[in-house]
Amino acid sequence: MKKKVHGLLFISLFVSALLMSGCWDSKEVEDLAVSTLVAWDRVTVDGKDLWQISTRIMDLRVSQGSGGEGDSSAQELLLKGTGMTIQEAFNNLVKRLPASDFVEHNVAIIIGEKVAREELANIMSANLRLPFSRISVNMFVCEGEAYKVLQTRPELSSTLSKEVRKIADKTMEESGAAFKVTSLDFSKQLIRKDRDTVLPHIKIYSKQEGEETEEHAVEIQGFGVIRDSELVGWLGSEETLGYVLSVGNPRNLEIPLAVTVGDVLFSYYMTNAKGRISSELVEGKPKFSIHIKTDGVVHEASVPMLNEEDRPLLEKAIEEKIMDVVWKTVAKAREYDADIFGFNEHLHRYHLKEWETIAPEWRKHFRDAEIEVEVDAEIKAFGTSNTGFDF
Secondary structure, three states: OHHHHHHHHHHHHHHHHHHHOOOOOOOOHHHEEEEEEEEEEEEEEOOEEEEEEEEEEEOOOOOHHHOOOOOHHHOEEEEEEEEOOHHHHHHHHHOOOOOEEEOOOOOEEEEOHHHHHHOHHHHHHHHHHOOOOOOOOEEEEOOOOHHHHHOOOOOOOOOHHHHHHHHHHHHHHHOOOOOOOEHHHHHHHHOOOOOOEEEEEEEEEEOOOOOOOOOEEEEEEEEEEEEOOEEEEEEOHHHHHHHHHHHHOOOOOOEEEEEEEOOEEEEEEEEEEEEEEEEEEEOOEEEEEEEEEEEEEEEEEOOOOOOHHHHHHHHHHHHHHHHHHHHHHHHHHHHOOOOOOOHHHHHHHHOHHHHHHHHHHHHHHHHHOEEEEEEEEEEEEOOOOOOOOOO
16 A cells, blocks of 8 residues: 555656646747738839738847836837748748747738739738638738838837737727728638628828827728729728728727718717618619618717707718718729628528529629618717807
């Protein structure tokens, strides 16, 4: 019995020693090149068309415990590599690093315009095949070269990657400027055969006269329209708002909408919005409807006082304004021949039998289909005070 007890104790001590030894494949932080933003481009160098991969990498040369302005957590380096193939460009980038490339902290992939117009399917396929690919990473598209976006500086965050992440997670959706699209979301949309999709548009914002900020910073506003895995155009601010209200179902809204009734200009501050798509077949032809329900408050107007008596007239004006914005989005989608609303996807899902007949020419049906827009806007309040100043 004693021998068995001694044997069990020995095994327990041995296992404990193994567990105390740490992770066998662990790496020290200083041995990692932590990528935080990645950009893909196609560039021409000496007459050759090359792939270009650029990345921002955390600068860990200064001890993180030093604090202050010299804290390495507040610094990022910008590197890039080029090559005839994606893998060659990547290798030309990482071979300059005296550390292992580590992308688990990457917050976004930014796709340059040329890649988006010519190589989007290839780049997404290559990205998903990489063993360290993160399907939850944010996706963006930009005009021109994505490398130039990585050259900008943060305005209110310690690093550019933190600035992009915070805007993507909070500001752009609340303001109606765009909504998040992850690598997984975008990949699912690309492989669908019954709809088109969008990518948030990231831009370079130039400092305006009198501003005390960075000369060039990032701004996320609008969408790039993707048709058949190719970038075909852009949605402006109004068209983007119409799209967000129709399909985005944004949370924690803070969207002011300027509305005019006669000579009165007022601001409808949307605090809640929900969009819904429906479809039906009328005499064998598809008909689509966009239903939008919004709540909001009126805090600002060009007259001293708006009150409960004005509610019906104001709500009707708000509904007409939102309808106008949505119709602009529909017109732009039809201009690009891109069903970004997912009308035919809805038809495919809920009218499968009829879809089999429509499927071969679903884009034509999108162009020719009858579309309705219904808006129900409600004013919840006219501000925190029921009296105004009498000038």
